[in-house]
Amino acid sequence: MAGFPFFRSLTLAGAALVSHGAHAADATTPPPVASFFAAPQVSQAALSPKGGYVALTTMLPDGIQALVVRDSGNLSKVTLLARSTADRALITSVHWINENRVGFTVKNFDKEFEGNRDEFAIDRNGENRVHLISGNWEHQQKQIGSNMVNRTLTAAYSFHGVTHDGSDDILVEKSTWNNTDRTLEHTRLMRLNTRTQALRNAFDGTQPEAVQSWFTDSNDVPRIVTAQIKGRCITSHRNADDTSWSEIGNSACYQDQRFTPLFFDGTDTLYVYAHHKDNGALFRYNLKAMKMDPEPFVETPGYDFTGSAEIDRVSRKLLGLHLHTDAATTFWLDPVLKAEQAKIDAALPNTINTVHCAQDCAASPVLLISSNSDRQPRRYLLYTRASGAITGLGSIHPDIQPAQMGPRSFHHYTARDGRSIPAYVTLPPGKPSGPQPAVVLVHGGPMARGSSWEWEAEAAFLATRGYVVIQPEFRGGTGFGADHFQAGWKQWGGTMQDDLADAARWAAKQGWADPQRVAIMGASYGGYATLMGLIKDPTVFRCGVEWAGVTDIKLRFTSTESDASRETLGYSLRLLVGDPDNPADAEMMRRNSPLLRAAELKQPLLMAHGLKDRRVPIEHAQKFSAAVKASNPNVTSIIYDNEGHGWRHPENSIAFWTQVESFLDRNLKQAP
Template sequence: MASHPLFRSLALATAALLSVDGHAADAAPAVASFFDTPQVSQAELSPKGGYVAITTLLPGGVQALAVRDTSDLSKVTVLAKTAIERATITSIHWINDHRVGFTVKNLDNEFEGNLDEFAIDRNGDNRVHLIAGSWGHQQKQIGSNMVNRTLTAEYAYHGVTHDGSDDILVERYMWNNTDLAPDHSRLMRLNTRTQSLRSAFDGTQPPAVHAWFTDGNDVPRVVTSQVKGHCIASYRNVDDTSWTEISNGVCYQDQRFVPLFFDGADTLYVRANYKGYAALFRYKLKTMKMDAEPFVETPGYDFDGVPEVDRATRKLLGIHLRTDAGTTAWLDPAMKAEQARIDAALPGAINTVHCAQDCAASPVLLIASNSDRQPLQFILYTRASGAMIGLGGVHPDLKPAEMGRRSFHRYTARDDRSIPVYVTLPAAKVGGPQPAVVLVHGGPMVRGGAWEWDAEAAFLASRGYVVIQPEFRGGTGFGADHFRAGWKQWGGTMQDDLADAARWAAKQGWADPRRVAIMGASYGGYATLMGLIKDPAVFRCGVEWAGATDIKLRFTSTESDASKETLGYSLRLLVGDPDNAADAAMMRQNSPLLRAAELKQPLLMAHGLKDLRVPIEHANSFAAAVKAHNPNVTSIIYNDEGHGWRHPENRIAFWKQVETFLDQHLKHAE
C-alpha cells in the first residue's frame, strides 16, 4: 500500500544523529516538546527481522501501530489507530512472522490492570479482540468487533511463544475478598485466531503466585509468591503436576535469591547477594544449587539487566546492563563486533542493540540510542552494509544542543555515608552559582535514574536550573547496606540526605544556596513536604504531586490499593509499624500533615482524584491544614488522573504551572 506522508523522508544522516555542536537556542524548547505523547514510543523486530512494528503519532495526534518492511521502509501498513487522549498502545509484540499483538490502556482507568489485548496479521487482516479490559463492550477506539469468546479484564497479556504458532501466554487473575489488586494468577495459553484457551501446564500451583518464569519452550517452570512476609520461589519439572520450593525467606532480609529469567538452553538465572551487592548467578535446577561465583557482577552497583537471547539457536547472546548508565555485556563475538561498529558511528551515546528472535538469520539490528542530551530514538542497522536509517524518536523536536549535560557523582552525607547523585546543568553557559532543584524520586524502594536523558531534569535544566537527583539511602541499586540504611527513615536520615545534597551542590559552585527548591512525586512528594518543614533554611519553595502527606494514613486509608500483605508486612518492615510505640512516635514526628503549620514557604501541590496508591484524602487533608497558615499554597486536582499524569494535556498543563511557580518563587526571588 502507499506510504503515509508521515513515513516519507525518515532517513537520517548518521553524522547528524547525535550532533551537539553549536549553542543552545535563545528560546527554550516548548513544554510540550518534553511532555507530550512520544512521537515514536516503541519499535520491535519481527522474528526473522524482515519487518519492524512501531507505535507512532499521525497528524492530528492519533496514535498508530504500523509495520514497515526492513528491506524497503517506504512499504508501510497501518494496523491500528487510537485517539491518544483516551487510550494508548502500551506494548507491541510479534506473535510470529505474520502476526502482531498489541496492548491498549484506557487512560481514564487508574487501576494498573484492565488492559485490552488485540492481535492482527501484518497485512491488516484478521484482527481479533482477545481481551476486553475496562472498555468492555463500549470499546470503539480501534474499530474492533466484540465476539462472545473475547476474554474479560480478569485476563492480561503475559508474553509471546516462540514456536511459530498463533499462541500467546496470558495470565488469569484471581482476587480475594479484601484487596483491590489480584491475589494470584494462573498462566494460560491463548490462540490469537481461534481464541481457544487452555492452561499452560497441568496440575495445581503454589499459593499467591505473582510472577511466572517460562523456559526455552515457553513452559512455566518457576514461580514466585509472597506469603505473610516471606518471598518464596518454587520449581517444577516439565511433566510434573506439583511444585517444589527452592527458596523461602523473609522478604528483603534473608531471602536466598530472586529468579530472573531462563536462557534458551533451559538454564535459570537468579539475582543474589555477592560481597554486599546483587549479582547474577546461574542456578542448576537438576541439583537445585546456585553457582558459587556470579555469572555477571557489577561492583558498586546491584545487578540490573535483561538478556538478549537467540531463540533459534537457544543461545544467550548477551545482557543489557545498567550501572551508572546503560551498557551491554556481549557473550557472542559477532554481536560484540557489531556493537563496536555501531558505537563508532554513534559516538557519545548509549546504543542498546537488539536482535530479532532468529538473530543469525536477521538482516538488520534495531538500535535504541540515547545519551544525557539525546532523548531515545530508534535506528535500523543493516548488517551487510552498515547503513543506518532513523525510525524516529520519542521527542524529535528536542535538539541535543538545547539540553543540559548530566553527570554522576557521590557526595558524603553528614554521617559519612556515600550517596550517589545525578546532576544536570543548564544548557546555557552562565557564570556562577545558579538556582537549583533537588528532584526526589518516588518509590522509595527503587532506583531513581541513570545517566541517560531524563524528561523532568532536562526540562528544568532548559529553564536555567541546576537539577540534583540524589540516590538517597533506602533506594535500591547501590548495595544491600545502602538499601537497609533507609528502613524506617522516612523524615529521618533519608530526608537528611536531600538537604545534604543541596549543600554539597552549593559547595561545588553549581547551586545558589539562597535559591534551592525541592520537588518530587509520590514518596518524592512526601519528601518535598518534609524538606520544607524540616529544612526551611535549605529549601526556599517546593512542588509536590501525588505525595503521601501522612505516614499513618498509608495504613488506615480505606481507599488505598495497598494489599493486606503490604500493610501487614512490607510497610511495617520498611516504613514503620504503627502498633509499635517507638515507630508510632516516629511516624507522628515525621508526618507532614501533623506539622503543616510549620510549612511557611511557597508550595505547589497537585493530585489526581482517582489516585489509588495515595488517595485524594492525603491531598485534601494537607491542603486544608497548610492553607490555614500559609497563603502561598496552590493546590491542583486533576479529576481524570490517578497516581501520576497519564493524559498528555494534563502533563503539559502541570509543567507549565511548575515553570511559572519556579520562575516566580525561585529564579527571581530575592
C-alpha cells in the same frame, strides 16, 4: 566525576566496559514545554521474529496514535495496522507473535485500576484482527452468571508473553482476586490461540499458593513461580513433565540473603539475582542439583545487577546482557554482535546505542537500535547488517535538539553521617557564570532506583529553564547495595530526609548552586520528602513543588481508598516504613508526618494530585491543603479530575509543568 558517564568495570571473563566520548552543546532558546511532555512521537519498536519487519507506534498528524509495520528491506513499504480511536486509550505494548502476526495492548488512561488493558492480534497485512481480551470491567460483570458464549476474554485475563514456536499462540495470565482488597490473590498461566481464541492451560496439574510471577523455559513451559505470603518470599520449581511443584526458596522478604529468578536462557539454564558481598549480582542456578553457582556469572561492582538478556531463540544461545550501572551499556557474549556493536558505536558517536536482535538473530538481516544520551532523547534506528547502513525510524521527542540540552553527570557526595550518596546532576546548557538557582528533584518509591545518566524529561526541562538539577540516590533506594537500601528502613523524615538537605549543601560547595535559591520537588514519596524538606529544613529549601505525595504516614495504613494489599499493610510497610502498633514507630510516624506539622510550612508551595489516585488517595492532598492554607497564603493546590497516581494525559503534563515553570520563576529564579 563530571561530563560523560563512567561505566564501572564489569566482571565477566576479565572484560571491561569502555565509556563513549562526550559531545559539546551550545545553549540556545529552550524548547517549549510541550516538546518535553507531549505524547511520544514514536514510543516503541519491535523486530519480527526473523527480522523481516519492524512494528512501531507513532503519532499521526491528527494527534491519533497508530500502529504501523515497515518492511525492513524497504522501509518505504508501510502498512497501517491500527489507530487508537478511543479518546483516552494508547497502545502500550507491541509484540510479534510470529513473522506474520502482531499482538498489541491498549490501555485506557482514564482508568486507574489494574486489569484495564485490551489485547488484540492482527496479521501484518492488516487482516484478521481479533479482540482477545476486553479490559472493560463492566463487560466482565455481564459475563458472570451468563450463559452467553463470548470468545473475547474478560478483564480477569492479561497478556503475559509471546511463544517462540512459530504458532499463533500467546501466553496469558488469568487472575483471581480476594474479597478484601484490590490485590490479586493468585494468577494462572494459560495458552491462547490468537486466531481461534481457543484457551487451554499452559501446564497440567495444580500450582502453589498465591502465585504472582511466572517464568517459562525455552519451550514456553512454566518452570518457576514466585509468591509472597505473610512477609515470606517463596520460589517454587517444577520439571517440564511434572504435575507438581517443589519449593527451592523460602525466606523473609527484604531481610534474608535470598535469590530472585530472572530468566531462562535458551538452553534452560536459570539465571537468578542474589547478593554477592554487598551488591546484587547475576548467578546461574543449577535446577538439577537445586543449587546456585558459588560465584557470580556477572557482577557490577558498586551497583546491584540490573539488566535483561538478549537470546537467540533458534540457536538457544545467550547472546549478551543489557546492563545498567551509572548508565546503560551492553556486554556481548557473541563475537559477531560485539563487532557489530563497535561498528554502530563508531557510526553513532556520543550516544549509548542499545542493540536488539530478532528471535532468529543469526538469520536476521537487520538489528534494531535504541539510541540516547544525556542530551538526546531516545530514538530508534535500523542497522542493515549486509551494508552497514543505519536508517532512522523516529524519536520519542523529535523537537528536542542535543545542543539545547545541558550536560548530565554522575557523582557521589558525603552525607553528614559519612555515608556516600550517589547523585545525578544536570546543569543548564551553555556555560553558566557562577552559582545558579537549583532544584533537588526527589524520586518516588522510595525503595527504587531513581535515575540513570540518560536524558530525562523532568531534569532536562528544568535545566533548560536555568536550574541546576540535583537527583540524589538517597539511602533507602535500591540499586546501590543492600547496606544502602537497609540504611533507609524506618527513616522517612529521618536520615533519608537529611540526605536531601546534604545534597543541596554539597551542590552549593561545588559552586553550582546558589544556596539562597534552592527548591525541592518530587512525586509520591518525592512529594512527601518535599513537604518534610520544607518543614524540617526551612533554611535550605526556599520553595517546593509536590504532586501525588504522601502527606501523613498513618494514612498509608488507614485509608479505605488505598490500593495497598493485606500483604503490604501487614508486612512490607511495617518493616520498611514503620509499625503503627509499635509505640516507638508510632511516635516516629507522628513526628515525621507533614499533615501534623503543616503549620510549620511557611514557604511557597505548589501541590497537585489526581482525583482517581488509589496509591496515594486524594484525601492526602485534601487534608494537607486545608491544614497548610490555614497559616500559609502562598500555597497553590491543583486537582486533576481524570488522573490517578501521576500524569497519564499529555495535556495535564503540559499544563502542570507550565505551572511549575511560572511558580519557580516567581519564587526561586527572581527571588532576592
